[in-house]
Amino acid sequence: MTASDPPVDRAVPRAVDAAWRIEWPQLVAVLTRLVGDMTLAEDLAQDAHVAALEQWPRDGVPANPGAWLTVTAKRRAIDRIRRDSTLARKLPLLEGEILSSLDAGSSDPAAAVDEEITDDLLRMLFTACHPALPRASQVALTLRMVGGLTTDEIARAYVTATPTIVRRISRAKKTIRDEHIPYEVPSGAELAERLDAVLEVVYLVFNEGYAATAGDDWMRIDLCTEALRLARVLSGLLPAEPEVAGLAALLELQASRLRARYDAAGRPVLLRDQDRTRWDRLLIRRGYAALARAHTLARDRGRPPGRYALQAAIAAAHAMAPTQPQTDWRRIAGLYAVLAARFPSPIVELNRAVAVAELHGPAAGLELVDAVVAGGAIDDYHLLHAVRGDLLLRLGRTAEAGRELERAARLTANTVEQALLLDRAARPGAR
Amino acid sequence: MRYLLLIRPDIDELPADWAPDARLEEEMGHLLEEMTKAGVLLDTAGLRPPEEGAVLRLAGGAVTVVDGPFTESKEMVGGYCLLQTRTRDEAVEWGTRFLRIHGPEWTMALELRELDGE
Numbered sequence: 001m002t003a004s005d006p007p008v009d010r011a012v013p014r015a016v017d018a019a020w021r022i023e024w025p026q027l028v029a030v031l032t033r034l035v036g037d038m039t040l041a042e043d044l045a046q047d048a049h050v051a052a053l054e055q056w057p058r059d060g061v062p063a064n065p066g067a068w069l070t071v072t073a074k075r076r077a078i079d080r081i082r083r084d085s086t087l088a089r090k091l092p093l094l095e096g097e098i099l100s101s102l103d104a105g106s107s108d109p110a111a112a113v114d115e116e117i118t119d120d121l122l123r124m125l126f127t128a129c130h131p132a133l134p135r136a137s138q139v140a141l142t143l144r145m146v147g148g149l150t151t152d153e154i155a156r157a158y159v160t161a162t163p164t165i166v167r168r169i170s171r172a173k174k175t176i177r178d179e180h181i182p183y184e185v186p187s188g189a190e191l192a193e194r195l196d197a198v199l200e201v202v203y204l205v206f207n208e209g210y211a212a213t214a215g216d217d218w219m220r221i222d223l224c225t226e227a228l229r230l231a232r233v234l235s236g237l238l239p240a241e242p243e244v245a246g247l248a249a250l251l252e253l254q255a256s257r258l259r260a261r262y263d264a265a266g267r268p269v270l271l272r273d274q275d276r277t278r279w280d281r282l283l284i285r286r287g288y289a290a291l292a293r294a295h296t297l298a299r300d301r302g303r304p305p306g307r308y309a310l311q312a313a314i315a316a317a318h319a320m321a322p323t324q325p326q327t328d329w330r331r332i333a334g335l336y337a338v339l340a341a342r343f344p345s346p347i348v349e350l351n352r353a354v355a356v357a358e359l360h361g362p363a364a365g366l367e368l369v370d371a372v373v374a375g376g377a378i379d380d381y382h383l384l385h386a387v388r389g390d391l392l393l394r395l396g397r398t399a400e401a402g403r404e405l406e407r408a409a410r411l412t413a414n415t416v417e418q419a420l421l422l423d424r425a426a427r428p429g430a431r
Numbered sequence: 432m433r434y435l436l437l438i439r440p441d442i443d444e445l446p447a448d449w450a451p452d453a454r455l456e457e458e459m460g461h462l463l464e465e466m467t468k469a470g471v472l473l474d475t476a477g478l479r480p481p482e483e484g485a486v487l488r489l490a491g492g493a494v495t496v497v498d499g500p501f502t503e504s505k506e507m508v509g510g511y512c513l514l515q516t517r518t519r520d521e522a523v524e525w526g527t528r529f530l531r532i533h534g535p536e537w538t539m540a541l542e543l544r545e546l547d548g549e
Contacts, residue, residue: 017520021521
């Protein structure tokens with residue numbers, strides 16, 4: 001310490017904000033279980049925040065800020081019930097419950113609070129991803145209530161107006177109230193199905209960021225970072241679920257390439273042209289570790305690897321290749337074949353075609369792509385035409401290739417990608 | 432944003448009869464679990480004592496290697512955490528929590544640095 005160091009209390013408001021951001025999702029998850037309503041829980045959490053802003057600068061930041069905020073919010077809940085007779089009628093047993101939870105926590109508040117947190121965050125997560133809610137609401141509610149993003153941050157990430165997100169979230173909360181959706185973690189056979197929905201929401205958020213469907217950004221990294229964080233949170237909350245580890249592995253590995261996916265001028269760089277020294281070794285290592293965990297967990301349960309673990313294995317095969325020509329396309333094509341057999345979809349089939357083209361040449365790949373085209377299910381998917389155009393180029397069928405690439409360009413709303421496709425259509429010789 | 436937290440305990444300040452205690456270990460495990468569940472902790476490890484290590488120096492084009500123990504052992508790095516947080520303040524808050532679980536017998540510094548090239 002030197003004389004020029006700022007006094008400690010100047011740092012307190014920032015510490016309050018940081019602790020607030022860290023603790024908010026847990027705090028609101030615990031309060032929602034107690035008061036049975038997300039909006040009221042948020043209000044109570046806000047009350048606790050105000051109290052912290054008043055008291056911490058005066059008394060110092062408490063040793064366990066999370067426990068402090070929770071206890072304070074619970075006391076505020078009791079104050080409100082005592083003042084507000086409507087609330088008291090609606091929640092007749094609440095005061096007693098809160099008082100006993102405060103009592104139970106009094107010997108070791110930190111330990112008591114911690115046990116609740118994991119369960120309550122999971123309750124929040126499964127409620128936010130409940131099948132009664134439309135997918136866009138599940139996403140917004142998960143980012144808000146579990147990710148702790150503000151509605152402004154969500155709106156920015158999705159290039160939409162804040163009121164749209166606010167409305168979407170309040171409609172979702174209303175549905176939860178009106179349909180009496182229970183605040184609980186599903187069990188038994190329902191758990192697997194509901195967990196799929198949770199994983200899909202996280203995966204969607206990542207993909208939205210990874211290949212932004214609209215706007216001028218090739219990637220919206222914030223969404224990728226948030227999705228990756230949610231996947232890590234999930235891994236911490238459900239450490240024994242193989243597909244949770246599988247999804248975490250997939251996102252760590254995909255994210256490891258984020259920095260290499262665009263050049264200094266902001267133009268997208270395809271996987272085969274990426275500077276592999278820019279791949280993030282730490283994330284690759286974390287991806288491998290999560291993938292190994294996914295395999296072990298699946299094997300222990302006598303299950304085959306799930307869809308995310310299989311995709312992660314494919315991403316890992318790319319990550320393992322020190323240079324593009326050293327890519328083990330046989331392994332990748334094999335993994336896509338397994339994926340296509342277990343989880344058939346035209347998108348998987350299209351990716352398999354790309355791997356087969358690398359392994360056996362463009363003609364073999366084109367055969368598979370044409371089968372997808374004949375299926376007609378993803379005719380409006382720009383990458384179908386981008387891949388077909390690329391394979392035609394490699395076969396020297398330039399006129400057809402140009403038409404396919406132009407069609408692909410018309411089908412994407414991403415302006416950067418559009419420019420890239422038109423450029424390839426105009427200069428068939430360049431690869 | 433990613434932050435490297437370098438933990439530098441001042442071992443000379445510890446009482447001579449100090450031994451690792453169960454309470455600290457338990458609270459450390461607890462905190463690391465909390466960091467994991469918050470999706471914040473990317474990597475962490477403790478380091479073997481500095482006397483088992485070495486210091487390599489480059490000066491005037493020549494490299495010298497000095498094995499431990501070192502006379503200047505004050506605040507050598509004892510471990511690290513690699514965190515990913517949304518803001519610098521959040522990383523500072525986690526660092527504060529890390530320091531706070533240590534008892535009054537400890538004197539230590541925690542150096543917080545953002546990783547470049549994010």
